[in-house]
Amino acid sequence: MCGIVGYIGYKNAVPILMEGLQKLEYRGYDSAGVAVYTKESIEVRKYKGRLSVLEEHLKKETLDGCLGIGHTRWATHGEPSDVNSHPHTNCSGDIVVVHNGIIENYMSIKSMLKEHGYVFISETDTEVLAHYLDFLYEGDLVEAVKRVLEKIRGSYAFAVISRKEPDKIVCVRKENPLIVGIGNGENFIASDIPAILNHTRKIYLLNENELAVIEKDSISFFDENGRKVSKEIFEVNWDVAAAEKEGFEHFMIKEIHEQPKAVKDTMTSRVLPDSADIKLDDIKLTKEELQKFDKIYMVACGTAYHACMVGKYVVERLARIPVEVDIASEFRYRNPIVNEKTLTIIVSQSGETLDTLAALKEAKKKGSRILSIVNVVGSSIARESHDVLYTWAGPEIAVASTKAYTTQLIAIYIIALYMSKLKGTLKDEEITTIKDEMRKLPQLVEETLKHKSIIQKFATKNSNAKDIFYMGRGIDYAVALEGSLKLKEISYIHSEAYAAGELKHGTIALIEKGTIVMAVLTQDELYEKMVSNVKEVKARGAFVFAIAKEGNTEVETVADYTLYIPKVPDILAPVVAVMPLQLLAYYMAVEKGCDVDKPRNLAKSVTVE
Numbered sequence: 285m286c287g288i289v290g291y292i293g294y295k296n297a298v299p300i301l302m303e304g305l306q307k308l309e310y311r312g313y314d315s316a317g318v319a320v321y322t323k324e325s326i327e328v329r330k331y332k333g334r335l336s337v338l339e340e341h342l343k344k345e346t347l348d349g350c351l352g353i354g355h356t357r358w359a360t361h362g363e364p365s366d367v368n369s370h371p372h373t374n375c376s377g378d379i380v381v382v383h384n385g386i387i388e389n390y391m392s393i394k395s396m397l398k399e400h401g402y403v404f405i406s407e408t409d410t411e412v413l414a415h416y417l418d419f420l421y422e423g424d425l426v427e428a429v430k431r432v433l434e435k436i437r438g439s440y441a442f443a444v445i446s447r448k449e450p451d452k453i454v455c456v457r458k459e460n461p462l463i464v465g466i467g468n469g470e471n472f473i474a475s476d477i478p479a480i481l482n483h484t485r486k487i488y489l490l491n492e493n494e495l496a497v498i499e500k501d502s503i504s505f506f507d508e509n510g511r512k513v514s515k516e517i518f519e520v521n522w523d524v525a526a527a528e529k530e531g532f533e534h535f536m537i538k539e540i541h542e543q544p545k546a547v548k549d550t551m552t553s554r555v556l557p558d559s560a561d562i563k564l565d566d567i568k569l570t571k572e573e574l575q576k577f578d579k580i581y582m583v584a585c586g587t588a589y590h591a592c593m594v595g596k597y598v599v600e601r602l603a604r605i606p607v608e609v610d611i612a613s614e615f616r617y618r619n620p621i622v623n624e625k626t627l628t629i630i631v632s633q634s635g636e637t638l639d640t641l642a643a644l645k646e647a648k649k650k651g652s653r654i655l656s657i658v659n660v661v662g663s664s665i666a667r668e669s670h671d672v673l674y675t676w677a678g679p680e681i682a683v684a685s686t687k688a689y690t691t692q693l694i695a696i697y698i699i700a701l702y703m704s705k706l707k708g709t710l711k712d713e714e715i716t717t718i719k720d721e722m723r724k725l726p727q728l729v730e731e732t733l734k735h736k737s738i739i740q741k742f743a744t745k746n747s748n749a750k751d752i753f754y755m756g757r758g759i760d761y762a763v764a765l766e767g768s769l770k771l772k773e774i775s776y777i778h779s780e781a782y783a784a785g786e787l788k789h790g791t792i793a794l795i796e797k798g799t800i801v802m803a804v805l806t807q808d809e810l811y812e813k814m815v816s817n818v819k820e821v822k823a824r825g826a827f828v829f830a831i832a833k834e835g836n837t838e839v840e841t842v843a844d845y846t847l848y849i850p851k852v853p854d855i856l857a858p859v860v861a862v863m864p865l866q867l868l869a870y871y872m873a874v875e876k877g878c879d880v881d882k883p884r885n886l887a888k889s890v891t892v893e
């Protein structure tokens with residue numbers, strides 16, 4: 285996630301900006317920069333890499349000024365580079381912007397501005413803001429920002445300063461956090477509380493679509509209709525560590541709750557309403573190229589592999605191309621049957637997993653086209669691929685992957701729909717229907733997360749379990765695999781996931797009185813079969829916790845507990861059904877006193893064999 289800081293007051297801005305950016309480092313970034321008003325001009329210094337790179341340059345040439353903004357960038361549009369780093373300016377350099385989020389319609393605005401002679405130097409959507417503000421500026425920065433807000437679409441938080449009005453910072457928020465810190469003769473802005481905690485504990489929280497005008501002795505707020513609003517002051521009583529988690533106890537639970545936004549962001553500008561079109565600027569696969577593929581491999585590790593397991597059902601059902609799923613560490617040594625008629629889809633949150641990168645190179649060496657789904661822009665796997673579809677989950681700090689998984693599923697749906705459109709395997713209205721249902725997912729995920737207290741109670745009662753089984757059929761089996769891994773890796777409780785139809789071929793011998801079985805029953809077409817499997821394990825004494833769709837109530841007559849998720853098309857169910865499983869793993873680990881964010885023996889990115 286990008287980080288924004290800003291200062292206006294009587295002290296030198298640079299040390300305050302740099303300290304604030306350091307406090308935001310935990311959010312993950314690939315470049316950093318500052319802009320300071322130094323009486324004659326606004327000086328911008330921005331570099332790819334860690335904050336230390338920026339620091340070294342600032343030591344060589346100090347910038348003196350009491351107004352400034354700073355930024356750490358987590359790349360979405362445009363590779364990590366000096367020129368793509370923030371802040372961005374208009375051509376004359378007297379309007380400067382830092383931005384967090386996504387301007388969905390930046391390409392159309394960019395084309396219009398280019399027709400008006402504007403020259404762009406970066407690939408970012410943020411630079412469009414700077415030039416657009418210039419285009420609409422008529423002597424009043426606040427008015428120019430209001431006019432820009434009427435035209436842009438997306439989810440964003442941004443801050444603007446101008447050489448012509450060096451007495452203010454203008455900032456706005458829409459679906460991306462932004463706070464205002466209240467000082468004495470000085471004021472602050474930041475994406476997150478840790479950035480300013482050393483200066484003030486009195487803050488204003490910007491609400492959706494609010495605009496703030498920050499001067500050194502005054503702060504004013506306006507709602508989306510331009511009306512002035514008054515706001516309560518929020519007294520922060522967190523310490524820095526708690527503030528980095530925005531009040532959540534662990535990064536994992538914070539990231540579980542970020543999933544509605546992460547899912548929405550990953551769909552943004554790709555799954556547009558009212559048409560069967562899928563907009564994939566990042567993928568150049570043509571109809572002719574797609575027609576030549578006779579097989580798709582989906583290759584990954586861990587949770588990403590489980591996303592591929594869902595992907596097999598999805599791509600085969602929507603695009604009707606045979607899909608083989610493989611674990612990267614197996615694929616790379618199996619001398620797989622891969623050639624130029626194979627499309628290899630590589631999935632990786634970090635984009636650096638060594639086994640997955642090696643598998644990619646093996647497939648590429650054999651002539652396969654490589655399409656990757658990655659969460660880190662410019663990562664090794666992204667750079668080695670022919671096409672990349674980025675998930676926009678933001679940095680995932682907890683070792684246990686949650687929002688990366690659900691956004692990988694979204695990316696897989698988008699690719700499968702894109703292929704079905706190119707191949708004509710679905711009618712336009714079928715594609716439009718699935719897209720309409722996809723756009724409901726953020727809300728359905730939000731609703732499902734509301735069950736957390738029930739799951740927490742169950743976890744508290746059963747955290748001393750020695751074995752927990754997960755079972756499902758079809759796409760629910762893939763979800764069961766992910767639920768089982770989550771539990772194992774953070775609570776250290778042994779667990780196995782099984783295709784429910786397979787239990788009777790051996791594993792059911794392990795079921796005895798009190799064995800906990802998590803049963804996932806979201807697939808309407810397999811529901812009755814799953815109810816029978818629940819009866820099978822119940823007959824052996826199991827305690828069954830069932831996850832089913834609202835309305836499918838038969839299972840509660842046999843299961844010990846049934847948690848209902850909102851109605852959702854079978855093919856999209858994994859995005860919602862995985863929520864209770866993530867929460868169960870989390871609360872089990874908390875109850876056992878495990879190190880939830882950094883489980884023993886594990887690393888966030890496995891860059892070794």
Ligand code: AGP
Pocket residue numbers: 585586587588631632633634635636637640683684685686773887888889890
């Ligand atoms: C997921 O919870 C695990 N931490 C792990 O299995 C992870 O998914 C796997 O190492 C793959 O990582 P990647 O997605 O960064 O390639």
